[in-house]
Amino acid sequence: MSETANRPVGRRTFVLGSAAAAGTAALAGPLAAPASAAGFGYSDDGSNYVVDTGASLVFKVSKTNGDLTSLVYKGTEYQGYGGKNSHIESGLGTSTVTVKQSGSTILISVAYGTLKHYYAARSGENNVYLWTNKADDSVSATRYIVRVKAGMFLNDEPDSYTYAPTTVEASDVFEKSDGQTRSKHYSKRRVIDYDYIGWSTGSVGLYVVRSNHEKASGGPFYRSLLRHQSADGGGLYEILYYGENQTEAQRFGLQGPYVIAFTDGGAPSSALYHANLTTSWADSLGISGYVAASGRGKVAGVGITGRNTAFPYTVGLANPAAQYWGSARPSDGYFAIPGVLPGTYTLTVFKGELAVYSGSVTVTAGGTTTLNSIAIPSSNDPGNASAIWRIGDWNGSPSGFKNADLMTYAHPSDSRAASWTGNVVIGSGTETSAFPCYLWKDVNSGIIVYFKLTAAQAAAAHTLRIGVTTAYANGRPQISVNDWTSSIPSPPSQPSTRSLTVGSYRGNNYTFTYSVPASAWLTDTGAYNTLKIYVASGSGSTSFLSAGTSIDAIDLLS
Incomplete structure (x- = not known):
């Protein structure tokens, strides 16, 4: 049986969204017409507060722990899989949950120790607005996950592992029969690149529109898991703090709003995007930490x-x-x-x-x-320095290097990846595209760069620079030039978690410099000098989890 034999017919997906997609957006959110809000209000079914938005959405929040226990859109239940609800982190314990209606807004407040969480509904909108206030690290609240029933939006995107049964790494990176890899980590996007995430069948869209991330950490180029899809169900995430490949300390305080948005299949309204969203209607709701x-x-x-x-x-x-x-x-x-x-x-x-x-x-x-x-x-810009030769651009990323684009949504072992080995010749015209974006101690350490020097260049000492964007297990470059070998540099501060194998090269940019003496060069101007780049570290395990690093640029200064 083929891998696609059990897929629902006619389903398609929206992977990630930006403002560019707004032109086709179906109205959802502040632009929705209130005329359809005749049923707006809330009730108590004994276990949950039940909110009818007066549009096409009815949702429930547990009175016990603040879980989102139901999302019914146009009569169809979308919430939940594996007996689990949608909630903060893996769910809160017994909490104080209250509800209040203020005109055209209903606010459900959840208090669990120092953590405060909020759900808001607006009359006539198919949206749920959420805020989370984490005051300290006494509560492990790093994400909100919207859990979606299996079969609602099946797809075969990089972050879907429904059809990838073989485990490649840990318990969260998988391989399909054709050698392509899948993982919830493979989002492709930096925070700055998207406004919403979700899926569409063509007639129904379910999305999480991200907040401004003012209380998140990692900056505009941070990469993290955004959604997943498996045979069990799907998940959409708002990451409040995620410790993997993190470069900053956790921030505390109110984050939001982020929005669960249903549409008729189009993108969410651009009025919900964090850069456009206005929430004056929430100014007087008493949300802890709210700043108008x-x-x-x-x-x-x-x-x-x-x-x-x-x-x-x-x-x-x-x-x-x-x-x-x-x-x-x-x-x-x-x-x-x-x-x-x-x-x-x-x-x-x-x-x-x-x-x-x-x-x-x-x-x-x-x-x-x-x-x-x-x-x-x-x-301040290393790209301005005069160089005899340069591989890559000094731009803080491995863009342009071999396999660089693929590595934001695939494992290094993926069948689509070009060979991680292979040497490079300066002057070939393919110096950057032939040089691998990542180097590992157990995979391609000792890669060679061949280059020639003029007599004047060979008569002087030169500085060689290697810029990196992150490292795993303290992997850092040590070099040799012909018969000369550098000392092993000290490792710079880098995240201690996985990075290169889970779709992220984003760590702390650092430049290694090596003072190569004139005695290292060949005096024959027709001969190629041999630069070997090794990965030094006693940490890491084997293969793609051995010590490694991501390359920004390499050059030999004049």
């Missing part, structure tokens, strides 16, 4: 000079309490970041994903902090 728009400020920069216009630039704000970011305009570097909580932030300008400028900015409630043009010093 009037209590927030804005940062605006008139421009950024010293940019390499071949790359996108992002401006980030971060302090221990919150994080924000915005894209710089390609023409002049103008940027604006609204909705910022008052405080002093580190402002970082990223070329691609590489930090090339850092400063400080203070935000006040109700005000706009206007910044004069930011000048990026030439020395």
Whole structure:
């Protein structure tokens, strides 16, 4: 029997969404017509508070623990699988759950120790608005998961493992019969890349529209699991804090709203996207930690000079309490970041994903902090240095290297991956595309780069640089040039969890520098010098879980 024999006929899926998809969006959320809200209200069935949105959605919340126990859209139940409900983390214990109607809004409040969680419904909308306030680490609340019944939205996307029965790694990476790999980790997207996640059958869409992630950690380029689909059912996630491949400490406070949205098959309304969503209707609901728009400020920069216009630039704000970011305009570097909580932030300008400028900015409630043009010093961008040769671009990611695109949604063992071995010749024209994006001690350590030098170049010492974006098990590069061998560098600070095998190269960018003496070079200008790059580390296990690292760029300076 073929793998597709048991799939429902006519089902299709929306993987991830951005504002670009809004043009085809079916109205859902603040734009929905209230005329259909005749049944709006709530009731108590003894075990749950039952909310009728007055549109096509009825949902239930447990009075015992705050679980979302039912999501009925147009008469069909979508919630739950394996006897599990939708909830924070793996569910809360006995909680205090209350309900209140304020005009056209119903708010259900859940209190469990120091954790506060909220569900809100608006009259005439097929949406559930959620907020989560984690005050400290006494409660393990790192995600909200919407559990969806099996068979509702089956698909064969990278984050679906319904048809991938063979385990490749741990208990969460799988392989299909054709050698393609699947895992809930393989989302393809950075936080900055999506506004919503979910599925569509063509006539019904179910999505989670993400929040602004101001209390999350990891910044705009963080990668995490976003959804999954298996024979048991599906899950859509709002990640509040996820410890895997994490580069920042956990932030605490109110996160939200994020939205569970049903549509007639189209994308969620762009009015629900975090950049567009206004929630003045929630200002007086008494949500713990809620800060209205009037209590927030804005940062605006008139421009950024010293940019390499071949790359996108992002401006980030971060302090221990919150994080924000915005894209710089390609023409002049103008940027604006609204909705910022008052405080002093580190402002970082990223070329691609590489930090090339850092400063400080203070935000006040109700005000706009206007910044004069930011000048990026030439020395801050390693791509500006004069090089004899260079592999890759200094942009904070392994983009352009062999297998780089595939690795955001597949395991390194995937049948679609090109060979991880193979040497590189400078001047071939394929230096970057032939060089593997990742190096492992047990897979391709000792890869060789061949290059020639002129007599003048061979007569002088040079600096060789290797930029990395993350590392696993303290993997870091040690080099040899012909008969000369470098010392083993100390490992920089990197996340301690899996990364390279679960779709993420995002760690802490770091540049290793090696001072190669003139005596290392060959004096024959017609001969190729041999650079060997090894992965040094006594940690890790074997194969793709041996010590490894992700490459940003490699160059030999003039």
